[in-house]
Amino acid sequence: MNQMSRRTGVTLTEAHRKILTFAHTHYETHGVPPLYTAIQKATGTDRPTLERLFPHGIASVYAWCGIPVKQGEDGCKPVAEVTGEPGRALFLDHNATTPPRAEVRDLMARYYSGEMGFGNPSSSSPEGKAAFDLVMNARKSIAGLIDAQPQNIIFTGSGSEANNLAIKGIACRYMDSPAKGHIITTEIEHPSVIESVHFLGMLGFDISFIPPKKDGTIDPTAIMEALRSDTILVCAMAANNEIGTITPIRKIGALLKMAEVPFMVDAVQAFGRLPLSPKEMGVTLMSFSGHKIYGPKGIGALYVDDSVDLVPVIHGGGQELGRRAGTENVGHIIALAKAAQLAHHEMDEEWDRLTRLNAYFLDRLHASVTGCVVNGSLTARIPHNLSIGFPGVDAGALLLSLANAGIAVSSGSACHSGSREVSHVLHAIQADSTRYGTLRFGLGRSTTREDIDYLFSLLPEMVRQLQG
Missing domain, CATH: 1.10.10.370 (DsrC protein, C-terminal domain)
Structure with a gap:
């Protein structure tokens, strides 16, 4: 509440x-x-x-x-009467999650069958040593992808936990200070960042929120102008999860490095899609997640620069170099490393393919649905994310219409959850939520031109009916 x-x-x-x-x-x-x-x-x-x-x-x-639930006149509007092909399912929600790829599933099956052992990495037994080696090899593998060292990688239970550890782990060093300190973040961050800094605000930290430009990008100058002598941390995500815009992390990092202010980056949507080198980019802390790159849910990681001394958020044993207590989730850790290796191996090729698919999607959209708007920059964005505003349409009704036809997408508001609050990201970029219903389409490894054609064989009629 x-x-x-x-x-x-x-x-x-x-x-x-x-x-x-x-x-x-x-x-x-x-x-x-x-x-x-x-x-x-x-x-x-x-x-x-x-x-x-x-x-x-x-x-x-x-x-x-x-x-x-919602009741009475506040309920969702009627859905469109458009039927898809029987038995056909189309998943266009890859920004929300991705299905574990076959190579990852096979590796997890091998581990959880006992083929690769079951030991506790903290145990001194031979089984424990074998498990420790699996975790260490995964740590080395991920570190190598971002030009880091193994000791810089901390495994967590999710990207959200990694964000919490990064932000609160820095802030806790200043708890004994009467003035606490000043934290800068942006208005379009993931809720795990927004809520973490709000929590710290209740504890006495001073928080500054940087608004985005109208195209959803962040101006590095605005961050620099907000810096103060007591600023202890700056947080800015690499790529936005709702509208796909890319933040100029390298420029911000260079400025903050000169100012000697720690820089935390939520890279959950960018890891495996954009080349990342935190040390070179001036980034102090960087979070990742497994289920966004065709790995399993329930596993994430945090890059921690050698210059940072984080206070643990989870206390107990000395796992993860004393930064995160709890027996390591060995099977998911090695699956994360496998997914990350595969994503980086295919990164350039997949970026080009999705860029072409993105352009094809927009061509079909503008040719068949009049008056739509694309939220966020058309150039500084990850190509698998498309946030589209449909004029005169209730987003919840269109979402359910697509779902009834077997097509999965995301909406800026969740009609079925009883929430009518406008997305904080859409609000920050001043999107017109009264005249436009917004859906997010997330393209993925399995998405083809034929899938886009199938979507647009149904979508225009759905929009026409809902506008009526």
Whole structure:
């Protein structure tokens, strides 16, 4: 509830807490959300007052409580009556996740069958030594891809955990200081970065958010102008997960290196797609994730420069050079290294192929759907990401229309979750969310021109019906 109030700029009062507590308890008890009449009977808050308290009335109440439904006139609009080919499925959501590729699945099957051992890497037994070697070889492999040393790579449970470790691990060094310190980040970061710095703000750190330009890119000059004598960290993502824009990391890193300020980069969307060399780029901390590069979920990594002394976020044993306690997830670690090696081997070829596919997608879009807009820069972007605004269309209705035809994409808002909050990224670039419904199309290794043709054999009619 505190997180949602911060995101929407609402100051929580006792009235808010009373309504939210009742709604949560009602849903837990009855399995259905309370309607206005039930809320008024239990809390004394009538409908006009509730809609004044919350940005989207009862829809916000449900979303803030985590109730995954919406009711009545606030429900999603009707979907289009367009049917896809029976049994055909098309996955166009590769920015959200990617399916583990065959080579990765085979390696994991070998490990989890016991063929490669089952030892604890922290054990002094022969089995433990064999597991330690598997982890160390994976560490060396990933380090080699980014011109780093093995001791610079820390394995985590996800990219989000890596971001949390990087940001909080730096900030914790300043906890005893009365003034704490100043942190700079951008308005279009991943929630794991945004929420981490908001958390630190509640602990007394001063936070500055740099707005993007209208095309979704970040101006290095704006970051430099925000620097202060007490700035302890700057965070900026390499490639945006929602609109695909690429941040000029090398320019920012060079400026921050001269200023001697640590630079943390969320490279989850860029790793395996763009050449990355943190040392050369002036980057102090850089996060990665396995499931974005056709590896398994539940595994990530963090590059930590030798100049940085991170305070652990997870305490316990001395694993990961004392920076992250917990027995290593050996099978997923070696799978991450395998996926990373394959992605880097194919990087240039896949970039060129997806660039051509991206252009073909936009040609088909502009030829068949009038008035669409592409969010973010058309040049400084990763080619597998396309954030498209459709005029006069409800994003949730179009998302469900595509889903009913077996086509998976992502939306800027999740109708089925009860949330009507505008994406913070779209809000930051001043996208017109009142006239345009935004969907994100994520191209991948398996996507072909024939897939794009199939999409556009259905999409224009769906948009026509929903506009009507």
